[in-house]
Amino acid sequence: MNKKGDILDLQLVWVIDLILFTFLIITYFAIDSRIKNSELHDIHMTAREVAMTYDAVKSSPHDVVYSLNFKDNLAVNFDKDTCTVFVKSKKPGDTLNSKSYCGKNNFLVVNDNIMNDRVVLSKNEQKG
Amino acid sequence: MTGWFYLKMNKRADAGNFLQLFIKFIPVFIVSGFIAIVAWNYLNEDINTHNLETYILTKDLLYSDSCLALSDSNVHPMTIDVKKISDEKLASCFTKSNMGYRITLLDKDKNEVKSAKSLTVRQEGYLVKTKSGYPVCKSIPEYRCSQRIDPILYSSDDNKKLGFLVTEVINFVG
Numbered sequence: 158m159n160k161k162g163d164i165l166d167l168q169l170v171w172v173i174d175l176i177l178f179t180f181l182i183i184t185y186f187a188i189d190s191r192i193k194n195s196e197l198h199d200i201h202m203t204a205r206e207v208a209m210t211y212d213a214v215k216s217s218p219h220d221v222v223y224s225l226n227f228k229d230n231l232a233v234n235f236d237k238d239t240c241t242v243f244v245k246s247k248k249p250g251d252t253l254n255s256k257s258y259c260g261k262n263n264f265l266v267v268n269d270n271i272m273n274d275r276v277v278l279s280k281n282e283q284k285g
Numbered sequence: 286m287t288g289w290f291y292l293k294m295n296k297r298a299d300a301g302n303f304l305q306l307f308i309k310f311i312p313v314f315i316v317s318g319f320i321a322i323v324a325w326n327y328l329n330e331d332i333n334t335h336n337l338e339t340y341i342l343t344k345d346l347l348y349s350d351s352c353l354a355l356s357d358s359n360v361h362p363m364t365i366d367v368k369k370i371s372d373e374k375l376a377s378c379f380t381k382s383n384m385g386y387r388i389t390l391l392d393k394d395k396n397e398v399k400s401a402k403s404l405t406v407r408q409e410g411y412l413v414k415t416k417s418g419y420p421v422c423k424s425i426p427e428y429r430c431s432q433r434i435d436p437i438l439y440s441s442d443d444n445k446k447l448g449f450l451v452t453e454v455i456n457f458v459g
Binding site for chain 2: 209261262
């Protein structure tokens with residue numbers, strides 16, 4: 158009596174299963190390709206590298222100028238008020254980003270000059 | 286009475302159908318869970334820079350005259366001016382959003398001379414040391430705690446003495 162309905166139900170489940178599996182496989186390959194080109198890893202690492210280089214330049218007992226290279230597909234921004242380094246991908250529509258904190262010192266000024274593929278940090282100490 | 290009976294039967298049938306559907310989708314849930322875990326681990330990649338950050342912090346404290354380094358006409362790196370050890374000095378010398386620290390100056394016999402901290406109330410609660418290390422910090426994976434001991438000189442009453450600087454650091458790693 159109910160056979161037709163049962164068959165339709167079964168087919169519907171198979172179709173939904175198929176759609177979900179296809180979606181999952183596509184997602185997996187998308188993630189996998191991201192891991193292989195490691196763009197997010199570069200973004201995380203660059204944020205930490207810039208923040209720690211800032212701290213290292215700040216801790217130097219002498220005046221110092223240091224140039225740190227990074228990949229030119231990344232955009233680096235620096236907020237001096239909160240001592241935060243923001244790094245994101247330059248690709249349009251790409252929302253991958255990372256931030257890292259540096260140590261704030263009220264008496265020290267570290268000048269930053271961010272260029273296309275490098276950041277130049279120089280220390281100018283003021284007595285406090 | 287008859288209406289209520291059919292309603293009850295329909296509910297049982299719905300529950301049976303739902304259970305059947307749920308069982309059929311179990312493989313999908315398992316694979317989704319696996320991919321979600323892979324994605325989560327990938328997006329929250331653990332880059333452990335805690336020890337390096339602690340090292341840079343101690344260099345900041347010991348090398349700069351705006352921190353603890355003794356200064357007259359020259360700066361004396363690795364020599365601490367005891368008068369500079371205060372919470373206020375640390376707050377103006379090195380503050381970081383996800384990091385807190387406590388420093389303790391010990392004399393050569395490991396007796397405490399002076400101590401100061403730059404910690405929030407929560408960080409202070411987590412940075413409690415016992416014989417087994419930092420148990421509170423160990424039990425919360427979002428935090429890392431460590432201790433570093435550096436041999437230093439410190440100036441007290443115009444004399445330079447040998448001592449140790451103990452730096453305890455707590456870091457929020459998310």
